Amino acid sequence: MPRRRSLVSDEVKYEIARELGFANKIRRSGDSYDYGDITSREAGLIVRGLIEKAERAMADQLKREKGR
Numbered sequence: 001m002p003r004r005r006s007l008v009s010d011e012v013k014y015e016i017a018r019e020l021g022f023a024n025k026i027r028r029s030g031d032s033y034d035y036g037d038i039t040s041r042e043a044g045l046i047v048r049g050l051i052e053k054a055e056r057a058m059a060d061q062l063k064r065e066k067g068r
Helices: 010-020 040-066
Strands: 026-028 032-034
Touching: 010 032, 010 040
Parallel strands: none
Antiparallel strands: 026 032
16 A cells, blocks of 8 residues: 655654754655654654644734734
């Protein structure tokens, strides 16, 4: 079964892992990222970081739209 394409780029997920201090566990090879060495807790932290990033972007967009 083919793997589903992610809605979020691996670069963004890697950046969040770097901010959280465990990017060294993610193996990179060119455009390929291997998350096999991160724990389920760390994967959850990446998801939480993605949600927070999206919430901030939506709040910023709403502020810009109200300022028009």
